[in-house]
Amino acid sequence: MEILLVITVIIALLAAFFLRRTGRAEQAHAGIPLDARVIYSDTGAWARLEKPLFSRRYRLTGKPDYFVADETGATIPVEVKPNRTASQPRYSDTMQLMAYGILVEEKFGVRPTYGLLKYRDEVFRIEFTDALRAELFAILQDMRRARRAQNVARSHDDAVKCKYCGYREACAERLE
Numbered sequence: 001m002e003i004l005l006v007i008t009v010i011i012a013l014l015a016a017f018f019l020r021r022t023g024r025a026e027q028a029h030a031g032i033p034l035d036a037r038v039i040y041s042d043t044g045a046w047a048r049l050e051k052p053l054f055s056r057r058y059r060l061t062g063k064p065d066y067f068v069a070d071e072t073g074a075t076i077p078v079e080v081k082p083n084r085t086a087s088q089p090r091y092s093d094t095m096q097l098m099a100y101g102i103l104v105e106e107k108f109g110v111r112p113t114y115g116l117l118k119y120r121d122e123v124f125r126i127e128f129t130d131a132l133r134a135e136l137f138a139i140l141q142d143m144r145r146a147r148r149a150q151n152v153a154r155s156h157d158d159a160v161k162c163k164y165c166g167y168r169e170a171c172a173e174r175l176e
């Protein structure tokens with residue numbers, strides 16, 4: 001049985017893949033909601049999820065921090081990064097939320113049109129556009145290809161990333 005890609009792993013790798021794929025960066029930006037709206041959310045109305053969601057079709061599993069039902073009754077995934085401050089959502093966070101959107105669709109049979117990303121001071125509404133969805137699938141495909149490869153070259157020049165990487169002791173390409 002093929003090993004599932006776990007979203008916690010995806011989170012760690014997405015940023016690196018994004019940097020490696022600079023040639024596709026502009027295309028990627030077409031799917032990134034840089035105009036994501038900051039909205040108000042009542043965290044008290046959010047419900048926690050007990051078990052991870054799972055998609056056999058996409059070989060994906062993960063657990064959004066919360067669900068919230070919007071005014072139409074649709075189930076909306078919510079990801080919370082309580083220590084993060086930024087005026088725009090990070091790409092890796094956006095793609096993580098998009099993955100949750102796909103898992104919600106698989107679980108409930110209805111595609112959510114957006115998700116919520118909560119940083120320390122802001123809540124962003126991330127529209128799940130077709131472009132964003134396609135971008136996520138392209139990244140997942142790249143990651144699966146990399147998993148089959150014997151060697152995967154370092155895709156960044158970020159010594160801080162290596163410093164806190166769980167694989168640094170075994171990695172020949174780590175930056176000091």
Ligand code: SF4
Pocket residue numbers: 154155161162163165166167168171172173174175
């Ligand atoms: S230590 Fe190796 S695997 Fe970890 S971030 Fe650095 S290059 Fe990547």
